[in-house]
Amino acid sequence: RTMRRTTALLLRHGGGGIPQALADVLVCPLSKKPLRYCEASGSLVSDAVGMSFPIVDGIPCLLPKDGKLLEDHQRESGHETSSRDSSD
Amino acid sequence: SGFKQVREDEKSKLVGNVFSSVASSYDVMNDLMSAGLHRLWKDRLVSGAQSITPYGDSLFLPDSSDFFSRLISKLNPFPGMKHLDVAGGTGDVAFRVVERIKSVSHRATQGTLTDMEEDTHIYVCDINPNMLEVGKKRAAEKGYNEEQCLSWVQGDAEALSFEDGSMDGYTIAFGIRNVTHIEKALSEAYRVLKKGGRFLCLELSHVDVPVFKDIYDIYSFSVIPAVGELVAGDRQSYQYLVESIRRFPKQEKFAQMIQEAGFEAVEYENLVGGVVAIHSGVKL
Numbered sequence: 001r002t003m004r005r006t007t008a009l010l011l012r013h014g015g016g017g018i019p020q021a022l023a024d025v026l027v028c029p030l031s032k033k034p035l036r037y038c039e040a041s042g043s044l045v046s047d048a049v050g051m052s053f054p055i056v057d058g059i060p061c062l063l064p065k066d067g068k069l070l071e072d073h074q075r076e077s078g079h080e081t082s083s084r085d086s087s088d
Numbered sequence: 089s090g091f092k093q094v095r096e097d098e099k100s101k102l103v104g105n106v107f108s109s110v111a112s113s114y115d116v117m118n119d120l121m122s123a124g125l126h127r128l129w130k131d132r133l134v135s136g137a138q139s140i141t142p143y144g145d146s147l148f149l150p151d152s153s154d155f156f157s158r159l160i161s162k163l164n165p166f167p168g169m170k171h172l173d174v175a176g177g178t179g180d181v182a183f184r185v186v187e188r189i190k191s192v193s194h195r196a197t198q199g200t201l202t203d204m205e206e207d208t209h210i211y212v213c214d215i216n217p218n219m220l221e222v223g224k225k226r227a228a229e230k231g232y233n234e235e236q237c238l239s240w241v242q243g244d245a246e247a248l249s250f251e252d253g254s255m256d257g258y259t260i261a262f263g264i265r266n267v268t269h270i271e272k273a274l275s276e277a278y279r280v281l282k283k284g285g286r287f288l289c290l291e292l293s294h295v296d297v298p299v300f301k302d303i304y305d306i307y308s309f310s311v312i313p314a315v316g317e318l319v320a321g322d323r324q325s326y327q328y329l330v331e332s333i334r335r336f337p338k339q340e341k342f343a344q345m346i347q348e349a350g351f352e353a354v355e356y357e358n359l360v361g362g363v364v365a366i367h368s369g370v371k372l
Binding site for chain 2: 019021022024025026027028029030032056057058059060061062063064
């Protein structure tokens with residue numbers, strides 16, 4: 001699996017960081033919208049709610065109360081829309 | 089009858105403490121609560137004979153692993169399925185699902201790995217990271233990590249981080265009684281299941297069988313907390329656990345709640361006279 005150097009891609013598009021079997025099904029626990037992997041922090045980011053969730057020991061920690069507010073540099077400019085290529 | 093009234097925010101803290109306190113003896117605790125009875129009574133009652141394992145209203149005491157086996161049978165796992173097990177961080181249900189699928193698959197294909205089998209994936213979601221660590225370790229010991237069909241996620245049954253309609257099956261074993269808002273857990277289960285997906289819940293339930301009910305009450309309220317004191321040095325947590333079982337909705341009421349979440353073909357099966365019950369439903 002190639003690690004993309006560009007800004008984090010949506011998990012669904014092979015954004016790396018976690019196994020595909022997880023990338024295929026994981027969503028933000030609050031918004032139920034797609035997550036993206038933030039390489040810099042090794043965390044899962046939910047743009048919908050502006051929070052990030054850590055991955056500890058390979059285990060994604062997706063408790064709503066453990067989400068951290070995004071720093072400014074973590075926010076996406078919005079050019080990566082969350083439309084998925086699969087049927088919705 | 090003197091149950092402690094527990095506020096919602098207190099409940100999740102108490103539950104958290106209970107599990108921190110007993111995480112290492114979790115299996116022992118469940119054994120105590122449900123079928124551990126058999127460890128005390130089996131020899132005397134059954135005296136050497138193989139224990140009978142009928143399912144349905146019965147006083148005979150199957151091994152606790154029979155409860156899980158029954159759950160898996162009802163789930164009817166198939167190769168290629170995506171299955172979510174909630175609150176089963178230590179892997180009790182997940183491993184059995186994997187084994188069952190492997191045996192089903194091997195019988196069908198004489199051992200060659202099919203595409204379907206490779207697509208099989210079991211997701212284990214638990215609110216407690218310690219449980220998940222235990223599960224991961226056990227999976228490694230069993231050699232499952234090479235197969236990569238298990239994933240471990242920390243999450244809340246009331247706010248699952250799985251996509252709508254992504255799962256063929258959903259199980260929660262001995263976990264839903266610890267959820268603060270059961271309706272939320274049920275609606276989340278409904279949300280993540282695909283059409284045709286099955287919901288299954290294995291949980292300590294209510295005994296109405298005369299005489300046995302009284303024995304069970306004495307056992308629960310006197311013996312279990314005392315043993316909890318001995319085993320874990322923590323009488324209060326076990327007291328809380330016993331009371332939480334009594335507070336949990338009765339079989340019919342819980343079945344109704346499952347129906348209200350949208351499930352159909354809702355039914356339940358009592359094991360050991362209702363000490364344990366398996367509730368099931370289908371998302372149509």
